[in-house]
Amino acid sequence: MSGTPEPLGIAIVGASLAGLRGAEALRLNGYDGPLSIVGDEPYRPYDRPPLSKHVLAGELAAGATQLPNLVSLDARWHLGQAAIKLDREARIIALAGGTALSFDRLLIATGAQARPWPDPEAARLSGVHTLRGRDDAADLRAALVKNPGRVVIVGAGLIGCEAASCCRDLGLPVTLIDPNPTPLARSLGGAIGGVIAGCLRDAGVDFRPGTQVRALEGDGAVRRVALSNGAAIDADLVIVALGAVRATGWLAAAALMADAGGVTCDGACRVLTADGTAVPEIYAAGDVARWPIPLYDGRLVSIEHWGNAVEQARHAARNMLAAPDDQRPYDHLPAFWSSQFGINIKAVGLTEGADSLAVVQGSLAARRFLAVYGQAGRSIAAVSFDEARWLPAYAERVAARRPFPPIRDANDQPAITSLPPGFPPPRAARHHGVAMGGAHG
Amino acid sequence: MADDTLFSQVLDPANRADPYPLYARLRETPVARQSDGKVVVSTHAAIRSLVFDPRLSSEDLPPSRRPRTGNPLKDWFLNPLKDRVANAHRPLIFRDPPAHDALRGFVMAEFGVERVRALHGRVSSLVDALIENCRGRDEVCLVEDLSYPLPVAVICDLLGVPEADEPQFQAWATQLATALEPDARGDEATRRANVAAFDAIASYMRALIKAKRRHPTGDMLSGLAARGASGEARMGEVDLISTAILLLVAGHETTVNLITNGMLTLLRHPDELERLKSEPARAPRVIEELLRYEPPVHFRTRKALGDIDIGGTIIPKGTAIILLFAAANRDPARFADPDRFDPDRPDIQHFGFGGGLHYCVGAPLARIQAEIALLALCRRLHDPRLLADPPPYRPGASLRGPEMLGISITGIT
16 A cells, blocks of 8 residues: 655665665764665665675674664664655655655665576576575575585676685585686786686686586576586586676666666766756765766766775765755775685776786785786776785875876885786676676675 | 974984974974985874885885994894894894785784783783882882883793793893884993893893793793794794894883873873773773873884885985874874873874884783773872973983883872
């Protein structure tokens, strides 16, 4: 049934990191009106980075990931009720339970969903997992401790590699399949991906580069993974790690510039209508927001990382409360981290478009290094393997668009030579503007 | 050049009691070049950027005029910052990655939370006994009575120096401490005494390490000495000795100042002393604010491996850089009302333990000692009052602290 509309105020759709930090920022900035927070999962906001690491490893229960509230929110929570439709003209959000939520201003923070296996029937086979939410992690952990036979992981991005690392730590036989020549090829390129390929080999992972998966086969439960080269691998458990699609389905009827790659915003985080006009009362932040990033000359990107969810939500909240002539543009230095095979990986910047790579400290052979990505003589990104302590110095240079390579005469510095970074050719646009695909942090 | 005069004034013992007005003037030029080519860096932002800059080196510092002894281990110690000696066997505070990392890794592996936590009881009983020694007196000489003996005893315990050898160890430590001061200007007699103390402690350590290898006793030195037995990386014997001496001297000198500066500051702020007495849970905040307000180490020297662009200035390759941590701790651009001692301030991101690569290894141990000592002093001394303010200071401008701190009391609990 459709109840009486809730009182007006600010609504936040999306109860994950961006939604929570956005809500807190509204309160910290003095907003004391009604605040509603909508989430499709039944849980209070929780932290995702541990799901593919500590939770899979059994060091942390999936339910122990709840994020702390930094501020008292005094919000109405609508949890377990996905937003299914936005009526932009009437300023009403329809929720799955039948509730109609009215708002004056709206923050869209619905994030992304794991990209499912394209064949829906095969995706429903038992033993086929994706890894995005708390329940996914709990289910996968429960399946792993039952000591399945071979685990096949489809996709060697950050999530696929982290899962492979955890499964090997648990002693499970693992096959990892990716169409590219190395793991992490899209996020970090083949030169750095090659280091992780070495880790996979040392850890006893059966890595199949340059290989496509044709089908997941089984009879109720998954049994086999059929490859494009005609081979098949017996499997009891399959982890589909193909990155994420932005949760914008509920915006389909709202005539916004929204698709599986995100909802497009102006520089101040206000969403754009299909004809490109900024909507003054609707903002977006976090994974779902696609915006022209100033640091990379206004390229449209959506950043799937933890730090962006926090910063962009705070920025959007600030602008939501500011006058129309006081809308500040949002700039950001993207950053993510990962831990796998005992290595702490941290990266800053956008690697997309890099034409060169230089190891500036340590060495690839030692798997302990700092490397910088260059594009047309400018430093555009940097990555560290167990060398995070120096990353801020390089981050500062990336943010300041300094020349490539940015720092000479550092300690523990090898002779600097420029290598090809080894990125695969751009794929047909499944969704465009996605940076460092498949990451979480 | 005005800046030059300012840092010379900082080094001048006449300004030891209150260098902070000089620091305020130095901060006006965040990167201040001296006439001898050195650069003094004094703002929070500039130091923060530099300690995380990979072009900063702790090795290969400019040569001094001091004579070499011919023994590289002795040279690093006796000419700690100024002599260009072989880098092999210098302890980790004078090393860069990757050698630094290996040495630090050994130490950190033996300096875990459990080991530090286990010292809690030992520190408490030492503090209680030292205060007990003052019973019946109407005056406490804090440095002599507590600040000095406590850290040496704790480090002996940590390393695993037998209790019977502690007085000897204490004597060596006191002697060697004078050599660690970066701006020390020892005379020939002092130098000879230092060399003798160094030789004595080095051969003592060599024998002790041999004994720990044969009969491990669960302490840090046993742990360090045992490494390598099962094929993993190990510390060479000379590195082991130099590390042990470093831990002794560095852990000692700094903690003395932290406790003494701490009590001095509390006696100057009697309200805070009373609050700490009635709310012992405030101690961690008080200690952090002390580390900001009156840090035990005021500056350290580094070298630029390349041209470093900072705050619109280029520090040329090869320049010696003085990181004036204590000035950054009072930077009004970072801390509101920086010259006020205020444990309740929301932001206490100080450089009291340095920062970046060489951040103090012993910080947790220093915090525990300062907390236990200051809480016990506040609780047990009746009506404590400073006998002289300012107190006389030791000569060092970097490892800065009172030479003695007389406190009148009416009794002890």
